[in-house]
Amino acid sequence: MSGFVVEPWRLRWETIDVDQLHRTESAFALANGHLGMRGSLDEGEPVGLPGTYLNGFYEEHSLPYAEAGYGYPEAGQTVVNVTDGKIMRLLVEDEPLDMRYGKAHTHHRTLDFRTGVLTRETEWESPTGRRVLVKTRRLVSFTQRAVAAIRYEVTPLEDTTQLVVQSDLLANEPIVSESRDPRVALALKSPLAGEFHWSEGYRAVLVHRTKESGLRMAAAMDHEIDANDGLRTEISCEDDLARLTIAADIAAGETLSVTKYLAYGWSAQRSAPALRAQAEAALAGARQTGWEGLLAEQEAFLDDFWEAADVEIDGDPALQQALRLALFHIAQAGARGESRAIPGKGLTGPGYDGHAFWDTETFVLPVLTYTMPDAARDALRWRHSTLEAARDRAEVLGKSGAAFPWRSINGAECSAYWPAGTAAFHVSADIADATARYLAATGDEDFDREYATELLVETARLWASLGHHDPHDGFRIDGVTGPDEYTAVVDNNVYTNLMAQKNLREALAACERNPGVAEALGVTDAEKSVWADAAERMHVPYDELLGVHPQAEAFTQHEEWDFENTPEDGYPLLLNYPYFELYRKQVVKQADLVLALHLRGDAFTPEEKARDFAYYEARTVRDSSLSAGTQAVMAAECGHLDLAYDYLAEAALTDLDDLHGNVKNGLHMASLAGAWQAVVAGLGGMRDHGGELTFAPRLPRGLSRVSFRMSFRGTRLRVEVTHDNATYHLVSGDPITTTHHGEPVEIGPSPVTLGIPPAPDNPTPQQPHGREPRRGARRAGESS
């Protein structure tokens, strides 16, 4: 049981549970893709892990190698906890409000998915018996990307009480580093050097610069105070702290109300005065809109989002809540990224050092493409903005075109272990795949000309130079790492080869669409015929003896993992077994061949899919949060609908239940996105091979109705699925044509209802010993 109260449109936590703060802070994080704030208590302490993030703002540190190698990245990047503007401390007649002391008669925090506001309500009795009601609301604006705002209200409940509120901008908050590397810990101990501070009236600005990466940021605050006349305020500032102190005697039942407006900005280039001006201008905009105005804008933004994106689940309230939370956080991660990356944890925590991975393109962008396409476009524009770094990287590696980094904040490779980093070249095909998907789903011709064609061409060039034609068996791509991180540096990884094949074909198509762009990029007929030939002759290994595809060459000849004798605390395996042992055995961390079955389903027969799925199902341990969603999709396609449901639930609840034990460091965006995939591509059977939208919906026994929304080429539609039928609704826009279980359907003004054929009847696959779906194993006895 997650501890959260189950409601369809809100996430709510009703107790204090100091030892669970790290979890709730991540789940209650607010962000807009540019600015993120963990859901910490207003008073700053107790805290699980403090965190305020500006997308793209990082500190640099050297990467140490006991044995160095040519082309190893020398500098690492780590997201910085920037100036914390959300702190509002309260003194109640000399007693600081601290949830560890005194008594909380009531205390709850609520994140509302429709208003986009995090509410906190605490009725607190101080150790000396003073009772106050504290109500706070916090938002990070979707409409004004530099802005956050807090309404902080305190009401004495019994006597006139002296209240002192301290509203801070605090830089270089102490953080307990968990890094094993002393250099990283040092780099992050106090990363910000003060450059400028100023305060006057209710307003203050701090400007800082990172010590190594040399990035500059400004944080500014302004306030509105609503209280009686006896108010006394004082503002002060120094390098790492600006503080507005508000003191007042408030009568019982009266309320001291403070509205705090926050604005942030950062730049690698702009001066301290320019950044200060930028933050103050954003602040002026926020004050002009006002608190009520910001609330209204926030809700309007989300109304539109839910119209495009909502998922309804009948029969499983906890799953309903989890799916809306997932969509809400994906929107928060991508909405206003505007040519910055979408990190693996969004802006909800410092996990993965704040790096972006292939997670974004393969898992998050499909969701955004079909629900908030402009955000998908912006994320791809970030990749495009890093093309120069990717070309440089390809050159260092002796390759042509662009080799995108395995992990990065600014576009430069930060992966210090190349077999599970640089070798995972598939990230470049994943970017091409996301680019092609966005183009097909939107028909965005400007993007095609200005960004997409170049992305597709440069990644196609990478594949042409990575592979080679061999007399034995066609076009091979050797020595690379596929999605499964328990196997590395292998030949002809099926996922990689098929995604590269698609990449090459998409590049050819893009050059046909945009011959001028192709010419400007120097694409010749000879080069195009190289691509066509490589795609045509792409080698896909197959094990005739077992009748399945090996995930990569020879995989099915490797020793089986001894699951029976692997103890439960032996997972995740990578913390308890050496890489060499994982790599050489048939144990799969996360969907790899099965992901190919989904994304390149057009390259497999239904019989192959059924056999392959069953084979890998028995060898996949899901030590990665990226896996369950994809397994749900393919389980559904292969007719294992109850299993699909179990994996859907696992993906959706990964963070709420903290299945990986690391939600403290932020939410797993790809897992949240995987939950959406499990619904839409899994239960909905949505596919987009070749840019064509098709459906093949089916429900598991445990759910009575599922409805999901998406947009395609400007049309918003809703698909409603029951056990017997699916109904296709046009929400807005022009009618579109699709298919339902292979039958053509025109979705127009009148809903179309179609019957659902019986599921394919394949034998139930088995998971490795002890690795059944997490929700499945407990579903029967679970109440929430």
Next chain:
Amino acid sequence: MSGFVVEPWRLRWETIDVDQLHRTESAFALANGHLGMRGSLDEGEPVGLPGTYLNGFYEEHSLPYAEAGYGYPEAGQTVVNVTDGKIMRLLVEDEPLDMRYGKAHTHHRTLDFRTGVLTRETEWESPTGRRVLVKTRRLVSFTQRAVAAIRYEVTPLEDTTQLVVQSDLLANEPIVSESRDPRVALALKSPLAGEFHWSEGYRAVLVHRTKESGLRMAAAMDHEIDANDGLRTEISCEDDLARLTIAADIAAGETLSVTKYLAYGWSAQRSAPALRAQAEAALAGARQTGWEGLLAEQEAFLDDFWEAADVEIDGDPALQQALRLALFHIAQAGARGESRAIPGKGLTGPGYDGHAFWDTETFVLPVLTYTMPDAARDALRWRHSTLEAARDRAEVLGKSGAAFPWRSINGAECSAYWPAGTAAFHVSADIADATARYLAATGDEDFDREYATELLVETARLWASLGHHDPHDGFRIDGVTGPDEYTAVVDNNVYTNLMAQKNLREALAACERNPGVAEALGVTDAEKSVWADAAERMHVPYDELLGVHPQAEAFTQHEEWDFENTPEDGYPLLLNYPYFELYRKQVVKQADLVLALHLRGDAFTPEEKARDFAYYEARTVRDSSLSAGTQAVMAAECGHLDLAYDYLAEAALTDLDDLHGNVKNGLHMASLAGAWQAVVAGLGGMRDHGGELTFAPRLPRGLSRVSFRMSFRGTRLRVEVTHDNATYHLVSGDPITTTHHGEPVEIGPSPVTLGIPPAPDNPTPQQPHGREPRRGARRAGESS
């Protein structure tokens, strides 16, 4: 041209060449396997790289990882430059003798392979015009392993001259570290902490302890002085310095003679007083033997060695010298190791951090086995003494038996990059191979019972647990790295599989010979049948299309390296290309499949050998010094005798010509040993498959006669080869039976002369563009 004067029994350098000191110091290094001293000038400066080493004495430092992994070694070990006792400084009337100042009228250093003494003779004129003749002799005793001695003689040539000699023990000499890792550099900056110092009369002792590894060492010195009456001496000591100062006025033509005796000891357990006592006792022994006695013992030891080991070459004086130097240094590396490792650089420099690798067992021990078998036995006893660490390592890796480290000083794995370290499991089979070879060559039953059987059993257990039976193709060993470091973590490396097969069979044979030992080790019939079955069904991949063995699974399907477009300064490739690119292409750093053709020649037909050799010859770049010797062996067997000669010369001259540009850090023991292999196994065609000694000698056109000696089961023999005949001489011991080109021969008191059949006629193989043998490319124009 190497710069050394070519003489058959001496290595001589006749100029000062300060910029060449790093080279000459390595070549002139003296050692006995326990104590090593680089050939630095007596006065300490100028110096290439100071170095005094005690085998097994190291400092520890943490190994940093930007991304850590389970089972990664946490501590590194690095050989320590211990207290320097060879320093003798000279003041000539106020002017310090320094070869960078004044004028050297003559200056030469000579290492004599028969006396084992390094001589230096310098006629020096001080900047103010005083002329002196300095003659020094230095030895590190083969017979008294803790002892070194120096005879230092100064003769004023024109006037009575005041001479001051300072004889030092100096700890923590400043060294310029070349490590990229600041932690390693720091650990080695001043590794020794003074624990005790004492001096009296002409004698002094310093005791130190390493700061991290906690090893303790003592260095002691004593002196005899032969001079006129006006002598004044003073002895002093402090933590890091003990100094005897000798001042005297010496008449022209008279000689001040100082004999310095040095003794060293170290221990991980013994106390400072105990170590002091140990060093002083060794000193007492040395003084009792006296300088002349030490000289006599040294020469007697070497007389015996050369009787057993000498190689004669007619037609190539530089090669003759290089081969004797090689044998001399191998004797120095192994003679008195006594259960310590033989490091990759011997005790000639700090290269490879002082670690021992598989080089020892595969390259150095065959030489010692057939020339100084007790030293081979002692080196294998070192491996046996580390069995516990190897068992622990196997357990960490989830394997049975013993997994010996890739690189180590004390037996614990120090390799920080597992694909080229831990994954190179073949080191354990190499140890088994060396063990079996020693047993067959000596019939040492005590060693068999007490050490060998356990080594063979525990390594066999490793292979049984590393491999698995697969329905596709028998017993596979997946995910390991073979000898070629430009390919890593592969399946069914042919070398590894065949050496493992031999390992399993040798273990079975050992258990048959020593059933009691086998029982004590818990070997059951079931286990033996597992070994037998694995050996029987060991998979050896073969490429039917190309008709060659792939070095490992799929190797021959990989892309070819573009040698034509690889510039000369692109070598060594690992410094200029990323691992990922090297690993995925057909480029070979060093003999791998070709080493299998040599060591497991019994597993290949002559036709296979010829085709395989040609195939790999075209893809092997020899970026490793381990390669040329093996290529010489197989070139000879395949009938390419001129090529064998070229590779023999390359192996022999690797260090004299500084082919790898790193001789500063010490001599490459394996390359020196490879030169011996090139003569004996190459031109001599010596093989020892199944413990049977056989010969198949043939000469290249450029040599008129080659003679080599070796011992087998207590018999010393000499094989003399001309173009037409080979003559087998019994040097001492019982007659033995062998074969000559397949014909049985009994070598008894009368020499047997047999004709040499024509060489097989295979097409001349090609090397990669620009990677022809180094000597071959220049042979025509070379004078030395």
